[in-house]
Amino acid sequence: MNAAAPSSSGRSAGGAPSPETWDYTETFLPESDTAARARQQGEGFGAWPVGRGTASLLTVLARLANARAVVEIGTGAGVSGLALFAGMQPDGILTSIDVEAEHQNAARQAFREVGIAPQRFRLIAGAALTVLPKLSDGAYDLVLVDGDKLEYAEYVEQALRLLRHGGVLAVDNALRRGRVADPGNSDDDAIAVREAIEAVRDNTDLTCSLLPVGDGLLVAVKS
Template structure:
């Protein structure tokens, strides 16, 4: 029988991945802890624990640094400032003149992020900490002006964040979504919790759309990476 012309049909005929070939827990921990973390990042992570919030994992933070460096990021948007763990990771990879625009509804969290950035000598002119609801702030930012957008905020709004991110990214810019596996719930088809469903739907919309070239990476709690395709207008 000849191969089907429809790529989706061809993909459906592929054998499922053998779960036995997945990394064992010890290998996952080794990979997560492979890159050392700075004292400033450790302090910001401790502050996050005090606030009861979960920042990006150590492995995810290391990957953020590598990604920002790889694309020479100069203009970055962060949806969810937290206490500065992810911001520090981004600054470690961004160009020396790069500017981070970070949005969070919690001003107290952002105050701690500001302290974290200052502790490593990042001058105030290199970041904008905007307190407010992301879906109110993001539409005010310029189309196609950013190299990287990190999504790490309200899971119930992930689809809306993705739409805004696609609009904000330049062609070739990078979308990064944290918690893409959501504590192993996204991969479980039996899980019908609201947050799980909405994350899963956001990921599938990216996969099935034509605006982003995407890969789902099982680092930390899962990172979805998507490169903005050139010549494809954002779906408004």
């Protein structure tokens, strides 16, 4: 069967956005020089940052949640942190967890470069499943999951404990370049992510949507 050709509406015959439309939406908002440098650094570390479309959506989610307390699982070089700060309240505090201190040093530099005061971020170097249980129940407005894919189910469980009622859960890499949507894909990380996002879908205390932005972003609101 031949691949569907893009139509004049910007969608393929099957209804999916054309590559041109996808690129337009992903790059719709400009990226700051600081974020671009952090993105390049993160890619150099092998800590692949959120896509530009995902970053802009995280800013919107933080603003909608009126976020003052945010947890980020997976600091990278600070791309997602910069996006979250852009939507958080001026007194908001980001708690970001990563096993690599080198990544967090890069993130710290990026945050300071845009004038974010040191007291507004806590960068904790350590394993997320060791750090998360030490954080307070119901004390956070938004939790971003973007760490070890094999631990996504445990991250989500911890995130639901940490979130206040009305708080927002965001799970990045929810599609894993199409592997999650393929039921025949038995890669360990694809299975782990699939099980985690399906658990969110089936949780009656959550209202969620799976968005095809970046590498997939699952968004849920806690009742």
